[in-house]
Amino acid sequence: MNIIHRSAAAAAVALGLISLASCVEGPETAAPGAEARVDLAAGADRRPDASLAIEQAERRLDAGREIAAARQALSEALADPALTRDQRDQARLAMSRVLEAEGDREAAIAAVESMLGEHAVDEPWPLQRAAERRLRLLVTGSEEKPLPDEPADAEQASPFARALARYFPVPESGPRELTVTVLTFGGSRDVSERLKTFAIPTAIRALRQETCPRCDRVSINRMSHGTDGWTQIPAARPLLGSSLAVFYFDLGNQRIPARYDADLPLPTADIVARLEKGEGLIAVRERAGAPPAILIAAPRKAQLPAVEEALAAMAEVPAGPVAVPLPDGLTPAEIQAVVRTGFPAYRTCYEALLERRPDAAGKIPLSFAIHGDGTVADVQVDAAAATLRDATTDRCMVEATRGLRFPAIGQKTTVVYPIEFSPGD
Numbered sequence: 001m002n003i004i005h006r007s008a009a010a011a012a013v014a015l016g017l018i019s020l021a022s023c024v025e026g027p028e029t030a031a032p033g034a035e036a037r038v039d040l041a042a043g044a045d046r047r048p049d050a051s052l053a054i055e056q057a058e059r060r061l062d063a064g065r066e067i068a069a070a071r072q073a074l075s076e077a078l079a080d081p082a083l084t085r086d087q088r089d090q091a092r093l094a095m096s097r098v099l100e101a102e103g104d105r106e107a108a109i110a111a112v113e114s115m116l117g118e119h120a121v122d123e124p125w126p127l128q129r130a131a132e133r134r135l136r137l138l139v140t141g142s143e144e145k146p147l148p149d150e151p152a153d154a155e156q157a158s159p160f161a162r163a164l165a166r167y168f169p170v171p172e173s174g175p176r177e178l179t180v181t182v183l184t185f186g187g188s189r190d191v192s193e194r195l196k197t198f199a200i201p202t203a204i205r206a207l208r209q210e211t212c213p214r215c216d217r218v219s220i221n222r223m224s225h226g227t228d229g230w231t232q233i234p235a236a237r238p239l240l241g242s243s244l245a246v247f248y249f250d251l252g253n254q255r256i257p258a259r260y261d262a263d264l265p266l267p268t269a270d271i272v273a274r275l276e277k278g279e280g281l282i283a284v285r286e287r288a289g290a291p292p293a294i295l296i297a298a299p300r301k302a303q304l305p306a307v308e309e310a311l312a313a314m315a316e317v318p319a320g321p322v323a324v325p326l327p328d329g330l331t332p333a334e335i336q337a338v339v340r341t342g343f344p345a346y347r348t349c350y351e352a353l354l355e356r357r358p359d360a361a362g363k364i365p366l367s368f369a370i371h372g373d374g375t376v377a378d379v380q381v382d383a384a385a386a387t388l389r390d391a392t393t394d395r396c397m398v399e400a401t402r403g404l405r406f407p408a409i410g411q412k413t414t415v416v417y418p419i420e421f422s423p424g425d
Contacts, residue, residue: 053077054091061097071098089115089127093134100138109138124224129189132228142253157203158196158312164244165203167291170218178204179221183236185256186229186248187296191305195312198224198244230256233263241290248304249297251275265295266321275299280307280324284317292317298326300407302334330370330406330413338406339417345400350421353393361422362388366401368415374408376401388421 054077057070077083077091092115099108112135119125136142168180180200184192192198201220208215225236229248233240233256240263247264249256249271258268265285274281274297281297296311298304303326310324353360365382379401381394397419406413 050077050080050083050087054087054094057091058094058097061094061101064101067098067101070094071102074098086126089125089131093127093130096134096138105138109135112138124189124226129226129228136228156196157199157206159315160312160317161196161199161203162207163315163317164198164200164291165207167244168200168204170204170208177219177221179223180204181223181239181243182225182246183239183243184224184226184246184248185232185236186254187226187246187304187308189226191308195309197308197312198246200244229254230260233260241287244291245293247293247295249275249281249295250301250304251299252301254301254304263293265293271295271297274321274323277323278326280304280310280326282307282311282314282318282322282324283320298324300334300409302331302337302407328409328411330409334407335370335413335415335417338404342400342404345403346397346419349393349396349400352396353390354423357390359423360388360390362386363418363420364388364394364397365416365418366397368401368417370406370413370415372408372410372412374406376404376406382416385418 053073057073057077060066060070074091074095078088078095083091092111096108096111099105099111112131116131116135119128119131168178170178182198182200184198196202201222204218204220208218225239225243227236245263247256248254249264251272255272256264256268261267264271265283271281271283276299278299280299280303281295283295283297285293287293294311296304296308298307306326307324310322350360363386365385366379367382368379369377371377379398381398383389
């Protein structure tokens with residue numbers, strides 16, 4: 001049985017005239033015991049008017065209230081010729097949410113598709129992942145959230161990136177120019193950047209400096225095309241033959257259909273059979289006249305970073321499939337992601353308390369067990385550690401937690417998850 005004590009990231013909400021910050025302590029991304037607080041309301045009055053109007057509209061949509069007011073604010077913002085491109089993208093994503101709330105799902109989808117189409121030839125842009133996730137949510141009903149941001153070191157490449165450098169030889173004559181194209185289907189850009197898994201230009205420069213310090217500098221153009229998953233394989237077909245292709249695979253939403261077996265290093269049936277043993281998998285297929293195709297696979301999406309970490313540490317490209325041992329139990333990211341789905345219910349509990357005690361603030365530690373089938377039991381408030389006590393609120397929080405559903409992993413996990421509430425500024 002796993003016992004997990006979480007202390008970490010925060011979320012904030014603003015409702016009407018009350019700015020409500022809900023700081024949830026969950027899985028860490030910093031030093032042990034560190035806590036982070038994000039208050040979306042903080043500093044809002046210092047932002048440009050357009051940004052403030054868009055943010056207020058988003059908050060109305062978050063609360064599911066005043067949809068007409070949100071539409072009006074967004075329409076006015078989009079009509080502003082001084083709006084930056086990023087602000088316009090943010091407003092258009094929010095307008096897609098308005099259309100969905102009004103019952104026009106097709107128009108909501110078309111709005112996101114139009115925005116993606118306008119950025120088709122752009123390098124990765126700030127709201128690209130958000131737009132892709134929203135399109136997937138609208139079309140399939142399932143949104144895959146990214147893992148938390150993690151710091152990246154831009155000064156070095158991973159051992160595996162150095163091993164991949166040989167697939168991108170520097171021209172012996174003519175212009176010293178090189179293009180490195182990496183296609184990724186699934187995965188997390190944040191994880192890859194932290195691990196420097198595919199920092200091939202950095203590796204090429206480092207290797208060249210080591211072997212020929214006085215050689216001419218090389219101009220390297222890096223083109224990285226990241227997508228949410230396998231649905232972009234057909235669109236990327238023209239580039240697959242000349243690019244490094246990286247496929248992320250799990251037994252959930254990132255399970256690649258067998259119709260794309262020809263693109264993968266291993267047949268889908270073989271991948272599934274290996275993952276069902278509970279291990280991660282790395283496989284590489286050499287391709288004539290092109291960089292290799294790479295598979296990073298795990299039973300669950302949250303385990304993919306561990307498999308990629310093993311790949312990034314490899315000093316040589318593996319000749320055959322490599323099994324990667326994975327730790328038992330739910331990962332901190334999986335626990336945090338599910339608990340965050342309970343935020344709206346927790347917020348309702350706190351709002352009710354604020355009506356009776358406007359200055360109520362403090363921490364409510366929730367203790368509960370996750371059964372092997374993902375259901376929750378034995379929920380209670382840890383009274384000894386709580387700094388915010390109210391019997392009605394405790395019952396509300398406990399009831400909301402009972403409704404959470406975690407990935408079924410076949411074993412029991414016990415969690416202590418403190419949630420801190422405080423009125424906003």
